[in-house]
Amino acid sequence: LNPNDRKYVVLSIFGFITLLFLGKLFSIQVIEDEWKLKSAHLTESARDIYPARGIVYDRHNRVIVDNVAAFDLMVIPRQVKDFDTLALADLTGLTKEEIIKKLDKAKRYSRYKASEFIAQLKGDEYIKISENLSEFPGFFARTRTLRKYPHHSASHILGHIGEVNQKKIESDSYYKSGDYIGTSGIERSYEKDLRGKRGIEFVLIDVHNNVKGKYSNGDFDTVATNGLDLQSTIDIELQKYGELLMQNKRGSIVAIEPATGEVLCLVNSPSYDPNLLVGRVRSQNFRALSQDTLKPLFNRALQASQYPPGSTFKLIQALVGLEEGTVTPDTYHSCRGGYYFGRRRLGCHGHKSPLSMNYSISTSCNAYYCNVFKDILDAYPSTEDGYRAWRDHVAKFGLGQKLGIDIPGEKAGLLPKPDYYDRYYKKGGWKPHTIISLAIGQGELGVTPLQMANFTSILANRGWYIRPHLVKRVNGNALPDSLLQRNYTDISPQHYVPVIEGMYSVIEEGTGRGVRFSEDIEVCGKTGTAQNPFGKDHSIFIAFAPKDDPKIAVAVYVENVGFGSTWAAPINSLIIEKYLTGTTNRERVEKKMLDANLMHN
């Protein structure tokens, strides 16, 4: 090649490379723009599909938590064209100013992404809007479901759902703004089972704002999966009956099936209709309920941990004494109007003396149990050693600890450790008489109604319990065995025999004889009256039946109404009767309980 030709070749190569670059540059620009358009289109046409939450059934397969259809009116700001603000105001019931404000808020969130314009419209509210939606480009409806509680009951068990908060969105990638989440009760603890899985679809929309089909044949869509159904352990009819009996009273009823740990009812009073916390009225009603001085949101059954167990605790005292060998069923103690220590007296009521264990239970003698408690502690080298041994036995009855029920908020109550008393009286400075009120279930003991029902269950089972629970099946599957283990006390089974005979005597001839309801069904019970330093005593009654094949164990706590035999015992026996026989045959007793208004106490 001559030099001239060489110059040509070099120039051609340069030219070729330049062309290549230009070509590449062009293609990058065009393709990227195309992609931008495509992704913008995807964003705008994306519609979340919300699954229906799982349904909750009671133990007899009656629906207790259901779903109803609801609609959110959504808006994509970029697609909004000039529209008749007044017409939209007329349709939605919003003011013109509210519409402008909501639209501004949506724009600030994103111009391409859909945001909620009006949430949780009920079917009839939505129909009117949907007929005219084509006049408002950029607006569309999203289908949701709302909870419905057909029995208007069991609010503290079922709990409720609310919009997920920012903190949760940041910590859990499943959730995004506008999602609902269980915030209490079963709705919260079984959230992952109940919520299902959100889906997404990409739609084609025409100029009239109508969906014309799927974008890209649905290639980008994911289906929504409905939540799993649950079966609760609750008997909703028993629950409703309990709520009726507790109307105009403060307190709680907890009933457990002893063989399984299944909670049959868990009643709190005052309470509220769970439907109040659904939909657009939720936040307004929640505010009103939380400001109510009667505290209807308070879950007494799980959280009233200041309740002393009162005389119902004498049953545990007897069992610990029997196990420690410091008392036998034939041990007699005398009671002359109470228990005397130093110059003080812990009073009792009039009854025969001296008395055996059986009679001490049926008549609920205070002096007898002061002796039992003191003898247990005195059998050890020091009060502290004795107390430690005593406390270990008592803790096995599930006191002073959370039982692990499957809804949130449970409190542990109080079963003091030795150092609790060291702080008040210094180490070695406390003797049996310092803490003698523990003998009769007073003093520092704090027990929730759930714990009371659970230890009644232990008595029914003669020495064990299964963790109380409110859900028995998830998606048709029974709970794993690991959740249904028996927890044993360290009291030998034979010691339960005289104590249960004592509980039987309570109903047959003792403090609970007013509540016998059947010749055929043997009921075992125990009254309690818990002293209340702030007012009238609390009325307590625990019972299980039938004696030899227990199907139900019940604890009833009624605040500020006096003796256990007056209110808690009849209410307890009505619950047992209703559960075992399907009905109640004591009109007079039932009417008295239903009519009683004890709120003023």
Ligand SMILES: [Zn+2]
């Ligand atoms: Zn006595």
